[in-house]
Amino acid sequence: MANGFLRHNRWLRLGLVLAVIVFAMLLPVWFGPHSIPLPGTGVSSDPIPVAPDGVRLLVDQTIWDEGAHQQEVSQDILDALLDRISQADAFIVADFFLWNEWTGQLKGEVYRKMAVPLAEALIAQKKKLPDMPVLVISDPINHVYGGPELEHFVEMREAGIEVVYTDLDKMPDSNWIYGRLARVYRRLLPSLSDPEGWAHRGRLRHPFQAGGEDISLAQAGNLLFFKANHRKVLITGSESSGLDMVVSSLNPADGGSAHTNVGLWLKGEIAMEALESELAVAGWSTRCLDAYAKTADRIRMRASGLVRHVEDSGIRVRWLTEGGIHRMLLDVIGSCGDGDQLDLALFYVSDRALVRALKSAVKRGARVRVLLDANRDAFGRVKTGIPNRLVAKEMQGWRGPHRVEVRWADTHGEQFHCKAMAVKRKDADPILLLGSANWTRRNLRDLNLEANAMIEGSGEAINRFEAFFDEHWVSGSLPYSAWEEKGATGFFKGVKYRFLEWSGMGTF
Numbered sequence: 333m334a335n336g337f338l339r340h341n342r343w344l345r346l347g348l349v350l351a352v353i354v355f356a357m358l359l360p361v362w363f364g365p366h367s368i369p370l371p372g373t374g375v376s377s378d379p380i381p382v383a384p385d386g387v388r389l390l391v392d393q394t395i396w397d398e399g400a401h402q403q404e405v406s407q408d409i410l411d412a413l414l415d416r417i418s419q420a421d422a423f424i425v426a427d428f429f430l431w432n433e434w435t436g437q438l439k440g441e442v443y444r445k446m447a448v449p450l451a452e453a454l455i456a457q458k459k460k461l462p463d464m465p466v467l468v469i470s471d472p473i474n475h476v477y478g479g480p481e482l483e484h485f486v487e488m489r490e491a492g493i494e495v496v497y498t499d500l501d502k503m504p505d506s507n508w509i510y511g512r513l514a515r516v517y518r519r520l521l522p523s524l525s526d527p528e529g530w531a532h533r534g535r536l537r538h539p540f541q542a543g544g545e546d547i548s549l550a551q552a553g554n555l556l557f558f559k560a561n562h563r564k565v566l567i568t569g570s571e572s573s574g575l576d577m578v579v580s581s582l583n584p585a586d587g588g589s590a591h592t593n594v595g596l597w598l599k600g601e602i603a604m605e606a607l608e609s610e611l612a613v614a615g616w617s618t619r620c621l622d623a624y625a626k627t628a629d630r631i632r633m634r635a636s637g638l639v640r641h642v643e644d645s646g647i648r649v650r651w652l653t654e655g656g657i658h659r660m661l662l663d664v665i666g667s668c669g670d671g672d673q674l675d676l677a678l679f680y681v682s683d684r685a686l687v688r689a690l691k692s693a694v695k696r697g698a699r700v701r702v703l704l705d706a707n708r709d710a711f712g713r714v715k716t717g718i719p720n721r722l723v724a725k726e727m728q729g730w731r732g733p734h735r736v737e738v739r740w741a742d743t744h745g746e747q748f749h750c751k752a753m754a755v756k757r758k759d760a761d762p763i764l765l766l767g768s769a770n771w772t773r774r775n776l777r778d779l780n781l782e783a784n785a786m787i788e789g790s791g792e793a794i795n796r797f798e799a800f801f802d803e804h805w806v807s808g809s810l811p812y813s814a815w816e817e818k819g820a821t822g823f824f825k826g827v828k829y830r831f832l833e834w835s836g837m838g839t840f
Contacts, residue, residue: 417707446588
């Protein structure tokens with residue numbers, strides 16, 4: 333009887349077929365392989381002493397001059413990178429996410445060329461000191477996940493620099509719905525692995541550069557995993573000055589040359605913590621393990637000979653990556669209460685645990701000021717304001733004195749690209765934490781690769797950050813009402829933000 337019912341009910345048969353298809357597609361999502369923690373990730377170092385002159389805040393900032401109706405741009409970070417490269421004579425390790433000349437849909441000239449000058453500095457130093465090991469780590473986004481290698485990467489390789497692109501396939505899937513499905517079912521399409529197949533022919537517009545070479549369906553499919561080595565780190569060694577490093581939010585990409593960024597120059601033993609993490613990432617990413625192992629051994633040997641003991645002056649630095657950053661943020665914010673003040677300068681904030689932690693800190697009596705990018709501009713394209721405007725709406729939900737204070741960076745085409753938090757505590761040393769990590773699930777839950785440093789103890793770097801933050805808060809920002817999300821539009825954007833954060837299907 334049941335068979336006869338099915339035979340004569342076309343819609344029920346169709347429904348059952350679709351249910352079987354959906355179930356088969358979701359099996360990899362439910363039971364697919366889960367990545368294990370990778371070497372060099374989830375790091376949270378012990379506090380390491382640095383000398384008072386061994387730490388310096390680096391600031392790239394763009395402020396709008398209303399009277400002159402133009403941008404005023406000042407930059408420290410690229411200059412510091414170029415300086416450290418020129419002084420290195422023992423080794424260099426550079427790890428940067430976006431490292432290209434692409435400008436998206438921007439009109440007119442960029443403020444400053446960054447990608448090629450950084451590569452040329454590395455090449456020049458390698459040619460000057462041919463025996464010095466130089467390692468470059470970067471993300472496959474710079475060849476659009478399978479396209480031609482950019483010329484400055486080719487030139488670095490030809491100069492004898494070891495170039496390693498991070499093996500994203502070994503990293504966890506942040507876009508877990510798409511990622512696990514794609515991993516399983518792309519094996520059923522042999523043409524995806526055939527470099528001459530239909531999936532590898534240019535069919536789609538270049539996603540990052542107007543007029544760029546078309547990309548293939550395979551490249552677009554790799555892009556949709558939405559995973560990245562998002563670190564921005566330079567580590568150098570010098571026989572005369574020892575170990576140095578720069579960690580920041582700066583991508584050496586021409587299209588972002590006017591972005592506001594912050595970073596730290598650090599000197600001493602803390603660089604060894606960063607170095608071991610970077611060498612581990614390159615180790616599981618390289619395709620030429622034997623050649624890389626020799627380079628890594630030479631770098632380790634030279635670096636270990638440059639470690640110099642520093643007396644504890646009251647300033648200590650921790651090296652943090654991925655989940656280590658998240659855990660530290662929760663610990664610090666969770667310890668704040670009455671009489672404490674937190675100042676946040678953020679490009680993205682969406683992680684639910686951190687949003688709850690900030691709201692709880694306010695309830696305990698802490699003052700929380702959050703200076704946000706309005707998520708409007710992306711290399712000439714206009715964005716929807718997700719996630720920041722929706723998180724700001726949530727944090728502004730209270731009425732009365734005890735609520736998170738929110739203002740928007742007054743940007744004019746560029747991005748307020750900082751990822752930084754300063755904490756002034758009445759019963760403990762001040763803290764400054766910054767680096768590459770946006771405050772999102774993807775950046776802080778051991779999915780993307782990220783790198784931050786945290787300073788504890790009074791010093792010039794923290795004082796300078798406070799001055800930078802106050803300047804933007806007072807004269808370089810707009811009130812919350814300027815980008816407030818209201819009504820039905822705000823509601824539906826809020827639902828979309830929550831889904832994208834949970835699923836990993838958004839770009840933040």
